[in-house]
Amino acid sequence: MSTRPVVAARPEEITTVTFDSTMEERIADVLRRYPTKRAALLPVLWLCQERYGWISPGVMQAVAERLGESPAFVEGAVSFYTMYYTEPPARYVLQVCTTLSCAMCGGRELVEHLKGRLGIGFGEKTPDGSFQLVGVQCLGACGGAPVVQINDDYYENLDAGRLDKVLDELKGRS
Amino acid sequence: MEAVLLRARGVADSRAITTYLAAGGYEGWRKALSMTPDAVTQAVTDSELRGRGGAGFPTGRKWSFVPKDHPGPRYLICNADESEPGTFKDREIIEHDPHQVVEGVAIASYAIKATTAYIYIRGEFVRWANILEEAITEARARGFLGRNVLGSGVDLDIWVHRGAGAYICGEETALIESLEGKRGFPRLKPPFPAVVGVFGKPTVVNNVETLACVPHIMNRGAAWFASIGRPRNTGPKLFSVSGHVNRPGVYELPLGVTFREIIYEHCGGIRGGRKLKAFFPGGTSAPIMTGDEVDVQADFDACAQAGTMLGSGGIIVLDETADMLDVADNVAHFYAHESCGQCTPCREGSDWCMDILDRMLAGHARPGDPDTLLRICRFSSDGMTICPLGDAYALPISSIVNKFRPEFEARIAATTPLAQKKLPVLPWAGPRPGFGV
Numbered sequence: 109m110s111t112r113p114v115v116a117a118r119p120e121e122i123t124t125v126t127f128d129s130t131m132e133e134r135i136a137d138v139l140r141r142y143p144t145k146r147a148a149l150l151p152v153l154w155l156c157q158e159r160y161g162w163i164s165p166g167v168m169q170a171v172a173e174r175l176g177e178s179p180a181f182v183e184g185a186v187s188f189y190t191m192y193y194t195e196p197p198a199r200y201v202l203q204v205c206t207t208l209s210c211a212m213c214g215g216r217e218l219v220e221h222l223k224g225r226l227g228i229g230f231g232e233k234t235p236d237g238s239f240q241l242v243g244v245q246c247l248g249a250c251g252g253a254p255v256v257q258i259n260d261d262y263y264e265n266l267d268a269g270r271l272d273k274v275l276d277e278l279k280g281r282s
Numbered sequence: 283m284e285a286v287l288l289r290a291r292g293v294a295d296s297r298a299i300t301t302y303l304a305a306g307g308y309e310g311w312r313k314a315l316s317m318t319p320d321a322v323t324q325a326v327t328d329s330e331l332r333g334r335g336g337a338g339f340p341t342g343r344k345w346s347f348v349p350k351d352h353p354g355p356r357y358l359i360c361n362a363d364e365s366e367p368g369t370f371k372d373r374e375i376i377e378h379d380p381h382q383v384v385e386g387v388a389i390a391s392y393a394i395k396a397t398t399a400y401i402y403i404r405g406e407f408v409r410w411a412n413i414l415e416e417a418i419t420e421a422r423a424r425g426f427l428g429r430n431v432l433g434s435g436v437d438l439d440i441w442v443h444r445g446a447g448a449y450i451c452g453e454e455t456a457l458i459e460s461l462e463g464k465r466g467f468p469r470l471k472p473p474f475p476a477v478v479g480v481f482g483k484p485t486v487v488n489n490v491e492t493l494a495c496v497p498h499i500m501n502r503g504a505a506w507f508a509s510i511g512r513p514r515n516t517g518p519k520l521f522s523v524s525g526h527v528n529r530p531g532v533y534e535l536p537l538g539v540t541f542r543e544i545i546y547e548h549c550g551g552i553r554g555g556r557k558l559k560a561f562f563p564g565g566t567s568a569p570i571m572t573g574d575e576v577d578v579q580a581d582f583d584a585c586a587q588a589g590t591m592l593g594s595g596g597i598i599v600l601d602e603t604a605d606m607l608d609v610a611d612n613v614a615h616f617y618a619h620e621s622c623g624q625c626t627p628c629r630e631g632s633d634w635c636m637d638i639l640d641r642m643l644a645g646h647a648r649p650g651d652p653d654t655l656l657r658i659c660r661f662s663s664d665g666m667t668i669c670p671l672g673d674a675y676a677l678p679i680s681s682i683v684n685k686f687r688p689e690f691e692a693r694i695a696a697t698t699p700l701a702q703k704k705l706p707v708l709p710w711a712g713p714r715p716g717f718g719v
């Protein structure tokens with residue numbers, strides 16, 4: 109697999125956000141799918157996360173203005189869902205499943221290994237900004253336990269050795 | 283059993299529309315378009331198809347609840363949230379045969395006279411959302427979707443809508459709220475979605491697997507479908523099996539096979555030749571079954587009779603090495619994390635269970651703990667909450683306490699009176715065992 113790195117805009121780069129014409133086109137394409145503007149909120153936030161790497165207060169403000177919602181409404185939704193990054197993420201976000209099937213089939217050992225190798229705990233980033241470790245709930249791939257999602261891609265049937273190889277490869281590219 | 287829903291698994295280039303068409307794809311859609319919507323609904327009713335998303339509600343009946351005389355638009359939603367722990371079957375269908383889902387969505391939309399359908403897919407499933415988008419684009423290019431489908435005068439658009447990480451958005455009213463752009467807070471029912479659903483309009487929500495059955499019912503007839511399985515529990519069913527088995531994976535079998543057959547024949551038995559201790563028959567929201575109950579049939583009615591539920595068909599197998607307190611604790615962590623927080627018994631109760639179990643595992647088990655857990659669970663089941671997530675954490679935890687009580691008692695007996703007393707804060711503010719999340 110060729111997991112795509114996250115390239116996150118730095119905080120100072122997106123204090124105020126103005127959508128360019130490409131973004132406007134994409135937003136218009138999303139809006140025509142729904143009878144209300146509000147329903148476009150999640151898809152538009154996805155577009156923004158793809159574009160800017162994360163959902164900054166500036167992005168929330170711009171989305172609110174574009175959809176005719178208050179910034180508080182947008183922030184309320186953003187904070188409800190776990191997948192929108194509210195701060196710049198590392199290039200590779202390692203989302204380790206901690207739910208039952210994975211926990212029972214090697215997931216715990218995998219987490220210990222990762223914490224040791226990267227020297228970080230859940231919720232932390234390596235100092236060079238390459239990797240971030242996140243404990244997540246069931247990824248819907250339990251037959252392949254233990255499972256780790258790296259950015260958009262699933263890696264299944266892992267053990268320390270296989271995961272090390274994946275990380276070495278990603279590290280080499282970043 | 284002949285493969286039906288998974289017939290494309292292992293076929294070269296199985297996702298392409300050409301492959302699907304060569305295998306008779308979209309014939310069911312053509313056939314449906316030649317019938318009246320009511321006749322389509324009747325065929326699905328006759329097949330006795332029951333929902334594969336968890337509750338096992340008769341699909342034809344659900345469709346018939348949409349008010350006939352409603353003037354405005356109505357909507358069909360395909361639930362691809364697939365978040366119940368132990369469940370990974372919808373992904374398997376989409377991976378190998380996305381057109382089956384698109385065709386099922388099309389037929390169901392026609393049956394309820396919807397001209398717009400949404401497939402709500404969990405945010406993590408980026409790959410599978412893209413696969414569905416591609417399939418929809420292919421189907422539209424061939425005239426199976428869009429304006430005036432196949433010259434029938436019927437219009438139909440299908441849109442893929444990605445969630446963003448929230449188990450509760452699998453619950454149909456939370457899904458509807460989320461699709462409307464809001465936080466995924468379940469709605470109080472009634473009104474049911476069939477009457478007031480998304481954007482205030484009549485809406486049917488069906489699971490991916492349920493909809494994937496529909497083209498086959500159209501093609502091969504309701505009687506053929508009903509001949510698989512047993513009465514009231516008809517059709518092929520996908521079982522996701524994970525945990526301590528030799529061959530975990532997705533298996534397609536007729537409803538009514540025994541859990542023994544699934545675990546020992548199809549999945550090759552327990553890893554390392556160990557003994558089966560317990561299993562969840564339908565995701566972690568279903569009450570747990572002990573190894574002695576393995577001869578129960580895997581279908582809706584047999585599971586209900588055995589005091590549990592088939593749920594999504596996600597079977598999690600636990601061998602004799604499993605520590606049942608640890609299992610209960612892992613389950614409690616999941617629901618405490620995923621409770622949306624609207625109802626006190628669910629929000630607080632799931633947290634309390636997690637705290638108590640964490641504390642017991644950390645060596646501070648107290649004599650009253652099992653009963654306290656049962657009491658908390660009682661307050662969160664049987665309609666005490668807005669949505670069934672209240673039951674979904676209470677039932678597995680109380681069933682583990684009831685069926686494996688000696689393990690809890692042993693833990694209490696092993697705790698010294700001093701450790702029992704030395705509680706910094708009640709119930710627990712110490713380090714978390716397990717993953718610490």
Ligand SMILES: Cc1cc2nc3c(=O)[nH]c(=O)nc-3n(C[C@H](O)[C@H](O)[C@H](O)COP(=O)(O)O)c2cc1C
Nearest residue numbers: 333334335361363364365452453454488489492670
């Ligand atoms: C907490 C909770 C989570 C649920 N998660 C899902 C899910 O991930 N996928 C799904 O299809 N149904 C899920 N359901 C069931 C849906 O509410 C709904 O009943 C189902 O999608 C209806 O489809 P069906 O009639 O085809 O089974 C969930 C229900 C609850 C209470």
Ligand code: SF4
Nearest residue numbers: 622624625628667669
């Ligand atoms: S039962 Fe739990 S998840 Fe369901 S609405 Fe109430 S608090 Fe939310």
Ligand code: FES
Nearest residue numbers: 205210246247250
């Ligand atoms: S338990 Fe890890 S993917 Fe489901």
